[in-house]
Amino acid sequence: MKRLIFLIFLFFSIYANAKSIITSGYFSEIITLSTNLKEIKHNNQTQVNPINTSQVINSEIDKTKHFSKLVNLLSIALVAILSLLSLALYKNNTIENKSNNLLKEKNKELEREKERSEKAIKAKSDFLATISHELRTPLNAINIISEILMNEDPKESQVENIISLQISTNHLMNLINDVLQINKIESPNFSTEEIEFNLRKKIENIDKSLYEIAKLNNVQCDINIDEEIPKKVIGDPTKVSQILINLISNAIKFSGNGTVTTNLKLIRKTDQEVTVKFEVIDNGMGIPKEKQELIFENFTQGSSEISRKFGGTGLGLTIVKKLLEHLGSSINLYSEENVGSNFNFELKFKTDKEYIEQNSDDLDYSILEDKNFLLVEDNSITQVITQKLIEKHNAYCTIASNGKEALKLAKQNKYDIIIMDINLPDINGDKVSEEIRNFGIITPIIAFTAIVIEGEECVQNIKSKGMNDYINKPIDTKLFYTKIINLLTTTN
Structure with missing residues (x-):
């Protein structure tokens, strides 16, 4: 609209200027004609053989009329050109406005599609995270129980059944991992180490x-x-x-x-x-x-x-x-x-860095003796099997089933290490860890989660919440003991 008003103003300004120029030229011719008539009259009075004044005046008037017609034609042509130019600019302005409106509408549509896509991706990630946790928790129990049974000198007739149970558990875990792995690979945040x-x-x-x-x-x-x-x-x-x-x-x-x-x-x-x-x-x-x-x-x-x-x-x-x-x-x-x-x-x-190999087979399990563990876990089966792993090497294990209970126990007692489930029914484990650190407690905290943690960014995120390391579910028992012993060794 502003552009249209400007075009109309421009048209009238040009027209007015043109008319002014033409009009000033026309009056200039009239003044010239009047001057010429005075000169003719003066010459007619002073000359012996007078010229036919009427003929001269008529000639001058004809010239003036001819010039006036020419000026009118030029004026009409100029107005026509200006009109066509204004019309072209007006049409161009209309087309541009339509294009701008169309682009704005398309941008809004793309924004809406982007929002829908982001919501869908988030819903997918949330669903897979939930499914991962719900499936891995019972699988963790089956995996650990089968390992405990195998280590308790089963009868020869039972060994084959336990092995079949372990194979079936591992197969199911691999299927779950495949689906989750595809989701992670396709994520924009997927990174390499x-x-x-x-x-x-x-x-x-x-x-x-x-x-x-x-x-x-x-x-x-x-x-x-x-x-x-x-x-x-x-x-x-x-x-x-x-x-x-x-x-x-x-x-x-x-x-x-x-x-x-x-x-x-x-x-x-x-x-x-x-x-x-x-x-x-x-x-x-x-x-x-x-x-x-x-x-x-x-x-x-x-x-x-x-x-x-x-x-x-x-x-x-x-x-x-x-x-x-x-x-x-x-x-x-x-x-x-x-x-x-x-x-x-x-x-x-x-190949340009030194490497220190840590062999979990050479772990000193005696470090675990008489150590006090706080296990923060809401799943009863996971509580039982994790407690068995801890107490197997003469350590003590206290269980907290939710975040509030964990905070209360952490304030009232001294523990050598805290194993913190991330997904708790009342307060998430990372929030509980932050609160524990706010109390001034420096006890090592290990995140305990069924959501697979990979990549330096994920590890740094865990550490930023006050936790020192992480253990994934289902538990890899050797890795479980390795991480706990390493933390106890470095913090004592």
């Missing part, structure tokens, strides 16, 4: 963890590691483990009565970096060429027959592919039906 670890020991531990599955499928697992590969490397051990566990367990599943070989070959080596090629080779059923691209897609397996026979979510290879992309690599596949498959990839590791 750079920490030092023993690559050789990591591979050996993976082989041990898959021993029972391989035995059940009558599969022989072999490992070949190039001697020139340094033991100490810097990278993301968690993601390397996830990749290899998925590939090796997949190979075992499809290679009944066969062999699975894991090779680590040195490709390049400098003072600062090494490049290692990983190969997982099996002599199983193989993958048809037309299916080799599809198996890396979400929830996809070679066929419905394979899905029914072998089970699984069809997410393992998708996770492998996405994790390798985050690590700056890619997966290669060579496979032939009824001959076998070769999955391989290359990873770079830095």
